[in-house]
Amino acid sequence: MPDDVILSISNVSKSFGAIRALRGVDFELRRGEIHALAGENGAGKSTLMNVIDGILKPDSGEINWDGKPVRISSPTKAQKLGIGFVHQEIALCPDVSVAENIFMSTTNISRSFLMDYKGLEAKAREVFRQLSDIDPSVLVRDLSISNQQLVEIAKALTLDCKVLILDEPTAALTEKEAQVLFGIMRRLADSGIAIIYISHRMIEIFDNCDRVTVFRDGQYITTRDVAEIEPADVVNAMVGRVIENLYPDKQAQVDKSEDIILDVQGLTDNKRFSDVSFQLKKGEILGIAGLIGSGRSEIVKGICRLEGDISGDVSLNGEQLDLKHYQDSIAAGMVYLSEDRKGDGIFLDMPISNNVSALKLDQVASPLGLINRELEDGQAERLGNKLNLKCGQLSDPVSSLSGGNQQKVAIAKMLSVNPKLIFLDEPTRGVDVGAKAEIHRILRDLARSGVGIVVISSELPELIGVSDRVLVVREGRIGGVVEGDMITEENIMHLASGLDAQELTG
Amino acid sequence: MENSIEITASAPAEPTTSTLHKLLRMRETGLIAIILVMFVIMSFASPYFLTWVNMRAMVMAFAVEGIVVVGMTILLISGGIDLSVGSVTALSMVIAGWLFLQGIDPWVASAIAIAACTAIGAFMGFFVTRVGLHHFIVSLAIMVIARGACLLGTGGRPLGLYTLPPEFKFIGQGTIGPIPLVIIIFLVVVLVFDFMLRRTTVFRKVFYTGSNEKAAAYSGIRTKKVIFLTTTLCSALAGFAGIIYMARFGSAQPTFGLGMELNVIAAAVIGGASLTGGSGTIFGAILGVVLLSVVSSSLALLDVSVYWQDIIRGSILLAAVSIDHYLHKKRG
Numbered sequence: 001m002p003d004d005v006i007l008s009i010s011n012v013s014k015s016f017g018a019i020r021a022l023r024g025v026d027f028e029l030r031r032g033e034i035h036a037l038a039g040e041n042g043a044g045k046s047t048l049m050n051v052i053d054g055i056l057k058p059d060s061g062e063i064n065w066d067g068k069p070v071r072i073s074s075p076t077k078a079q080k081l082g083i084g085f086v087h088q089e090i091a092l093c094p095d096v097s098v099a100e101n102i103f104m105s106t107t108n109i110s111r112s113f114l115m116d117y118k119g120l121e122a123k124a125r126e127v128f129r130q131l132s133d134i135d136p137s138v139l140v141r142d143l144s145i146s147n148q149q150l151v152e153i154a155k156a157l158t159l160d161c162k163v164l165i166l167d168e169p170t171a172a173l174t175e176k177e178a179q180v181l182f183g184i185m186r187r188l189a190d191s192g193i194a195i196i197y198i199s200h201r202m203i204e205i206f207d208n209c210d211r212v213t214v215f216r217d218g219q220y221i222t223t224r225d226v227a228e229i230e231p232a233d234v235v236n237a238m239v240g241r242v243i244e245n246l247y248p249d250k251q252a253q254v255d256k257s258e259d260i261i262l263d264v265q266g267l268t269d270n271k272r273f274s275d276v277s278f279q280l281k282k283g284e285i286l287g288i289a290g291l292i293g294s295g296r297s298e299i300v301k302g303i304c305r306l307e308g309d310i311s312g313d314v315s316l317n318g319e320q321l322d323l324k325h326y327q328d329s330i331a332a333g334m335v336y337l338s339e340d341r342k343g344d345g346i347f348l349d350m351p352i353s354n355n356v357s358a359l360k361l362d363q364v365a366s367p368l369g370l371i372n373r374e375l376e377d378g379q380a381e382r383l384g385n386k387l388n389l390k391c392g393q394l395s396d397p398v399s400s401l402s403g404g405n406q407q408k409v410a411i412a413k414m415l416s417v418n419p420k421l422i423f424l425d426e427p428t429r430g431v432d433v434g435a436k437a438e439i440h441r442i443l444r445d446l447a448r449s450g451v452g453i454v455v456i457s458s459e460l461p462e463l464i465g466v467s468d469r470v471l472v473v474r475e476g477r478i479g480g481v482v483e484g485d486m487i488t489e490e491n492i493m494h495l496a497s498g499l500d501a502q503e504l505t506g
Numbered sequence: 507m508e509n510s511i512e513i514t515a516s517a518p519a520e521p522t523t524s525t526l527h528k529l530l531r532m533r534e535t536g537l538i539a540i541i542l543v544m545f546v547i548m549s550f551a552s553p554y555f556l557t558w559v560n561m562r563a564m565v566m567a568f569a570v571e572g573i574v575v576v577g578m579t580i581l582l583i584s585g586g587i588d589l590s591v592g593s594v595t596a597l598s599m600v601i602a603g604w605l606f607l608q609g610i611d612p613w614v615a616s617a618i619a620i621a622a623c624t625a626i627g628a629f630m631g632f633f634v635t636r637v638g639l640h641h642f643i644v645s646l647a648i649m650v651i652a653r654g655a656c657l658l659g660t661g662g663r664p665l666g667l668y669t670l671p672p673e674f675k676f677i678g679q680g681t682i683g684p685i686p687l688v689i690i691i692f693l694v695v696v697l698v699f700d701f702m703l704r705r706t707t708v709f710r711k712v713f714y715t716g717s718n719e720k721a722a723a724y725s726g727i728r729t730k731k732v733i734f735l736t737t738t739l740c741s742a743l744a745g746f747a748g749i750i751y752m753a754r755f756g757s758a759q760p761t762f763g764l765g766m767e768l769n770v771i772a773a774a775v776i777g778g779a780s781l782t783g784g785s786g787t788i789f790g791a792i793l794g795v796v797l798l799s800v801v802s803s804s805l806a807l808l809d810v811s812v813y814w815q816d817i818i819r820g821s822i823l824l825a826a827v828s829i830d831h832y833l834h835k836k837r838g
Contacts (some may be wrong), residue, residue, distance in 0.1 A: 306724065327726040336724065344720035349784055350713065358714055360727040361707040367705045413725070 005067070006194050007052070007163055012061030014047055021047040024061065025212060025220040026263040029163060034185055034195045036205040036226070039215035039238055045198055047163050048215070054078040084156025088167040090148050092155075094141035097427075099124035101140055102155045118435045120476035127154045134181070145292070146177035153184070164188065170204060171429065174291045174458055175493065182208045200433065202231040203461060216240055223270045239434050247465030248444040249435075251332045257282040261452035262319070262334075262421055264303060267312035272298040273476035276312070280421070280454060285447045287467030289492045295476035296456050297339060300423045302391050304329040304336045316420060330359055333420035337410055337427060339456070345410045346398050353380035353394040356412045363416065383412035388438055404435025411442065421452035428462060460489045472496050507735025510765055532554050533778035537793040552807045560803065562686065568799040569692035570747045570754070571770060576699045577743030579774040579791040580709070584736040585716040585783030586634065590626075591744040592766030593652035596759065598623045598748025600656045603665040612674045616749045623745025624738055631734035641737070648745040649767070656760035678754025688750060695743075700788035712736055716783025737785065772819070773798055776826040798822070814832040 009027040013020070029035055039045050050056040052063070054072040059217050063070055065081055072078050078085070092101045092134035099120040104501045120355045124136030134147050143151065149169055155166055166185070185208065189195055197209055205212055208224055214221040214237040221237050267276040280286045290296035290309040295450040302310040305323045314321045316332055323329050326336075338345040346355050357364050357376050364376040387408045391401055398409050407427070414422050427443070428436040443466060448455045457463045463470055472479040472495035480495040482488075548555040574591050581588055598619045605615035626648060633644045680687045703709045714722040715732040722729045730767030752758055773785030798819060805815050 325726070325728070326724070327728070330726045338721075338724050344718065344724045347714060347717040347721055347784070350717050354710070354713070358722070358727070360726075361710055365707045370705050371707055371710060 004032075006065070009048070010062050010064075011051070012048070012051060012058045012063070014056060014058050022051070022058070023193045023218045025215065025218070029196060029219065030196045032189050032192050033210040034189050034197055034208060036209040036212040037196055037198045037215065038200075038205060038234055040434060040477055042220040043214055043215040046167070047218075048055065049085065049167060049196070052078065052163075053083060053165065063171060079159050079161075080235070082160060082162035083165065084159055084161035084163070085165045086149075086152045086156050086167065086169060088169075088171060090145070090152060092140045092148055092151060095139060097121075097137050097139055098134060098143070098151055099136035101151055102127060102158055104138070104155070123158075124154070127158055132184075146173045146181075149173065149181070150184075153181075157188075161193065163194045163196065165198075167198045168200070168430075169197075170199065170201070171338070175460060175489075176291065176497075178204070187299070200436075201459070201461075202234060205234065206231055212236055235433055248441045250444075251284055251447070251468045261313040261316065262303075263313075263318075265313040267302060267310060267314070269298070269302050269308040269310045272308065273302070275475070276473075276476075276478055278471055278478060278481075280452050282450055282452070283447055284468040285443060285453045285455060285466050287463040287470040287487075288454060288472050288473060289460065289463055289496060290473035290479075291496050292458065294473045294496065296473040297425055298476075299473065300336060300425065300454065300456060303304050304334055304423065306336060330417055331438065333417070335359065335414045335417060335419045335422050337414050337422060337424040339425035340431070341406060341427065342412055343401075346406060346413070348399040349397050351353050351395045351407050352384070352389075352391055352398055352401075352409055353377045355409050356380040356383055356416050357397055359413055360417045360423075379416060380412065383415050384408070386415070387412055387442060402432070402435075404431040404439075405440065407431050408436070411439070415446075419451060421454070422446070423454045423456070423457045426458065427455060428457075428459070436462075460492055463487075464489065482499075518686055534787070534790050534793055537777065537790065541793065541797055541800055544797075544804060548800075548804050548807070551568050551804075555804070555807055558684075560807075562689075564755075564799055564803045565689050565692075566686060567803070568795045569686075569688050570750050571766065571773075572692050572795050573695050573747045573750070574744050574766065575738075575770050575773050575795050576788055577740035578770045579777070579779050579788055580699065580703065580712060580788050581641075581736045581740040582771075582774050582779040582781065582782060583703075583716045583786045584712045584733055585719060586733060586740075587643040587645065587771065587781065588630070588641065588737065588740045588744075589767045590630070590649035590652055591740065591770055592763030593649045593656065594623050594626055594741050594744040595748040595751065595766065596654045596656045596762040597626075598661050598745040599752040599758040599762060600665070600760055602749055602752055603667050606667055606670070607665060612670055616674075616752075619749060620742060620745040623748070624742040627738035627741025628734070630741065631737035634737060635730040635734045653760075660758070660760040662760060664760065667756055667758060670753070670756055674754050675756060678750055678752070678756075685735055688754065691750065691827070696788055696792055703788055713784060714781075716785075718784070732827055738769060769798065769819075772823045776823060794826075 007027075008150055009025065011024045011026065012022055013024050014022040025044065025048060027048065037045050037048075042378040047056065051058050052072065053073045054077050057073070063072060070081065072081065072083075075085075084255070093104070102124050103120050115203055121136045128134055128136060132147070132150050134143065136148060140148060153164075153166070153169070169181060173181065182204070199205055209226050211225055212229075212234060213223040215236060216238060224233075236284070259280050260279050262280040264279070265277045268274040276299050278286075288296045288300070298308060300396060302308040302399060303314055304326055305328065306326050314323075316334060321332055323332065329335070342348060348356070353376050356379060361371065364379055365371045377394050384390075384391065384394070386472070389408045389412065390405050398406055401409065411427075424443070428439055431439065440462075443453050443455065455463065455466055467487060468491060469481060469483045470487050471481050472492055474496055482491050482495070545556070554560055574595065576590060578591060602612070602615045602619035603620050605618060606612050610618075629642075630644045630648055633639050634641055654665065676687065677691070678688060680692060703712070711722070711727050711732050714725065714727055715729045719729050722732075751762065772806065773794035774786060774791040775794070776797060777787065777790030779791060801818060801822060802815055805818065806812075
């Protein structure tokens with residue numbers, strides 16, 4: 001049914017200097033379908049989307065809209081055609097109302113001199129009727145991340161779009177919120193809108209999309225009906241090789257040790273969490289699950305004294321800790337890998353080696369406090385090799401690396417202090433499949449070598465794949481613990497949303 | 507996992523950057539080139555330009571301000587800014603001069619003045635790190651307050667310090683061999699801080715803090731302490747500069763240093779310091795100072811009206827920052 005094709009792209013190429021981001025790619029989008037776009041970071045997905053949205057001008061190739069060739073010279077032109085683009089990063093004005101944000105571009109072209117706030121709110125309410133029950137008069141800053149995402153989508157919808165591009169919209173959403181979003185996507189598709197859905201998560205693609213197109217290294221690989229293929233096929237097409245195991249083998253029963261690395265008793269901060277007690281045994285990877293806002297990150301940050309005013313007992317390898325500041329935690333051998341890599345995990349514009357050494361500069365300096373560059377570079381090189389880091393030179397800024405390699409730098413930074421225990425908050429967020437598997441393997445190796453590993457993740461398959469035990473946090477308390485075969489999405493979701501442990505099934 | 511190397515490699519690595527290539531990309535190299543070109547042009551345009559006397563006068567003109575630039579650059583790297591340096595420099599002079607006129611030993615008076623300026627910096631640091639105000643606002647207020655204090659303490663008239671002992675005046679007016687002591691002090695300050703900024707763990711933390719304050723905190727660095735110290739250091743160096751000026755002029759001028767902050771910030775930024783923190787070098791900032799004063803000196807020698815000088819200086823600032831921004835964008 002060629003009439004159904006709203007957008008088709010043929011033989012589009014785009015280079016940035018010596019880098020060929022797109023090499024003659026094809027892509028076809030039909031009305032009413034949800035079309036997944038898969039590929040590792042750097043495969044060319046974003047470049048193609050930016051071409052479709054008029055942000056980038058292709059070097060060659062053809063774009064057909066509704067059967068007619070078009071030149072999309074600017075985002076405004078794309079908007080006029082009916083292309084709505086919801087970027088991965090939320091770009092709303094936090095200090096104005098939801099309604100004003102949604103109608104920003106219409107306000108921009110409006111002829112009237114005065115703002116019609118009442119009218120905007122009424123119109124926004126109309127838009128939200130089909131989406132969710134967000135109040136258009138509240139300020140965007142007061143919304144949760146997931147609701148902000150919905151505002152972005154609403155904004156795209158008001159432009160009467162025929163094609164909606166969603167770039168990793170679920171990255172910041174919990175499972176439940178994501179499900180709501182998928183419901184909305186399906187309704188939109190049923191009304192005839194074509195949706196391009198970019199995601200790293202195979203499960204999402206297979207549960208919610210109709211077709212999937214795979215890109216690799218700037219080249220078009222294949223387009224298939226989701227019903228026809230298996231997730232493993234897509235992963236293999238993405239990486240161009242067979243990934244046997246996305247997750248490394250778990251701890252064998254015989255490895256089980258009763259040595260306790262971390263013992264937390266009655267941890268309370270009286271605001272975000274209270275009476276949290278748990279233990280981490282040697283050799284195991286402990287997962288922490290919980291909805292966003294449940295307090296799972298806050299607990300870990302509290303243990304490390306990164307934030308919060310906490311009380312309770314924390315012992316590391318049997319020794320009671322008395323920490324005042326995160327510095328003390330680092331000195332004790334307990335480090336925290338931030339969930340927001342670019343925001344607070346790494347120094348993007350600083351050299352790789354300087355990033356790796358940041359936790360304990362004394363290690364690469366003379367007793368007088370003079371930094372020894374050779375030691376510093378040596379440290380970065382050693383840890384970089386250990387983690388299979390791909391980089392040009394150690395003096396290059398971290399911003400020159402891909403997401404996965406940036407994350408490896410952040411992990412190298414943690415390892416630089418020979419930690420006894422690492423808390424990893426969303427260790428593979430924004431990391432491509434290949435690097436993800438590598439990071440999981442590294443975590444397992446570390447656990448095996450006796451380093452305590454605690455992983456927090458919103459991605460349940462990841463938690464299930466890597467953890468030997470999962471602690472579920474609900475509203476600032478431990479909702480339950482699942483172990484072994486009991487670690488399933490259903491059980492975790494039950495505990496996270498407040499069901500009793502008795503109802504769990506293995 | 508053998509073949510993962512090609513597959514997971516991100517954007518193809520740039521062609522291996524040779525040392526020369528790197529050198530060419532550095533801000534300092536470009537500045538040196540521009541300064542050399544100006545030297546060549548000016549030596550043809552004016553026979554007086556390349557003389558020892560002119561060179562010495564030129565360096566003397568920026569040496570003391572250069573000390574303030576050092577403090578400002580470090581503060582900028584940490585993510586702060588200080589608009590009060592001109593007023594604080596003047597206040598340092600006025601405090602020391604006034605105390606001297608009350609019969610206090612000039613060395614003691616100077617120490618008190620520098621301590622007072624350091625305290626002002628600490629006061630600003632307190633407002634920035636504890637109260638949570640922006641550097642810009644706090645230092646703007648201090649700029650006005652310090653200037654007001656200068657005028658209040660002197661009645662708006664310069665304090666003539668005719669009885670300053672010669673060994674004190676030697677700081678500002680003496681020479682060691684053919685080289686003025688002021689220039690030597692300037693060079694020592696520059697070299698010491700340049701070295702410390704490049705090599706010491708203490709100053710590395712300044713870069714971490716300015717580059718990403720939150721990431722620095724998440725690396726166990728006490729960022730507020732760092733910002734407090736850089737703010738204090740900047741004022742302390744401004745106070746120190748004030749004392750040298752006083753020794754040089756033999757007077758304390760309450761209106762001295764008007765607009766100095768803009769010159770100082772401009773020099774640091776031309777030299778590669780970022781207003782958003784995280785980058786900058788002392789060497790670059792000093793080259794920025796040199797460039798601005800070569801321009802001033804050239805314009806003076808070419809008999810260009812002084813009124814043109816500010817217009818040209820401002821244009822240079824705009825051009826330098828634009829070129830840098832453009833280059834960065836192209837690289838990124």
